[in-house]
Amino acid sequence: MNGAAQGSLALRLAALAFVVVLFQIGVVSEVPVFGVNAELTALLVAFVGLLCGSTVGAACGFAVGLAIDLALLQTLGLTSLVFTLVGYWCGRLRELRDPQAALTPLLVGAGASAVALAGYSLMEFMLGVDAPVSFELLREIVLIVVVNSIVALPMWALTRRALEGALPEDPRRRRRRRAYTTGGLSPLSKA
């Protein structure tokens, strides 16, 4: 990836993150569905990792988490830490497995949401925040995961559309494409 492409990707990511964080705070957090609010930011971080790889996913997770912690006056660094790991793991999933199934975004979105919420809860417990610990918490986490699964596919389409044209080319994908078109041989050896 050259410098111009990296710059274009960074610019698009920043704009996308800004819009999604604003939408999350301004709209989504005030519109409960089944009594809970969707976590679009967790989905965004997961999908950026899935599209751009572990390094970009982790960096995006850190930045989005920091923006949320700053904007909502929450404990600084907490969401950053959780989202960094979520972005990284989703990026590693792409680098190691490169899943291509149609339902991949839905499963990754649900998994990432569950990991993010459970990680956030765990960190809060460790920091000693006096919050309700009960079946209610588990129910809320499960409901958020369900709601996030519902919005995962549209969110995936939006993220992909916004980053299209600036995405890094994956060597594994390139190898697979070549194997598909040339029967596993390089065009030169085939000639």
Added chain:
Amino acid sequence: MYDKTVRRRRAVLALLVVLSLLLLTAYFGESPSGRLHGVQRDFLTVVSPIQDGANKALKPVRDLFSWFGNTLHAKSQLSQALRQTDKLRRELVADQAEKRTYHQLISLFHLDELGVKSYRPVTATVVLKSPNIWYSTVGIDKGESSGVRLNDPVINAEGLVGKVAQVAGDGALVDLITDSSMGVSARIGKSAASGLVQPKVGDPNDLLLQYLPNNAPANPGEYVVTAGSVAPGESLYPPGLLIGQVTSVDEESAYKSVNVHPVANLHDLDVVQVLTSSPGGRAANLTRLASTLQAGQQANDGGGGQLASTQVGG
């Protein structure tokens, strides 16, 4: 080449994780007036106009989504509201006779000196809302420049909403009454006995009125209002502000616990009023007294704050 990529990837991850942990440690260890809290307040000052603009621009979208939910909810609320109206009408007739006597007593004992009249209400728009279950907080578009101070009570048309937790120049953060850090000295209806209203553990949308004497009358449907007293650890709330309605009573322990459902719809806050106090006024003096009691209480004992607050609050 491969090793270099792997090393770079791991280095970036390690750097970001360490950075997060450093931020976390520094933030958690510092006081609310510390540098990182200051950065957050500055950030709030910078982004509040953007959030305010976005809030106004996105309100139609929000209203559209809310409309569907509210319509479904309204049907179930209608029958409940009709029953409540009948009950209130009967109570109104009974209360009118008592009202005249009550006002005479109020004037006689100057009990209204701490009422809402002592405060200067500042109307504010809610510009952000914490979206997770850990923090029940909202951001408003009025701050120090409008006279808003730390611990000022926040109300809306329905009742008590919370108190100001952090203040910036043009914005402030309000802890809702369902936030785990909150505790309000309160009493039930006309009863003189008071307790402490706190969020109910296990159900962040409900409240629990605790430490109420066992002989204090409490019946489902009765209203819970602020006691209007200075409780250590809490700001001063004017007396008689509606908090919620009694849903059930638990009398198994030494103290009576009452489940309370807040009357203010905390999920749908658009406009609130901050009860600011004029400098040197009686309300301001008593708020200062509340913070002094808080400091003294923390210095003297670390654990029994809740029980002590009910004793003072009574």
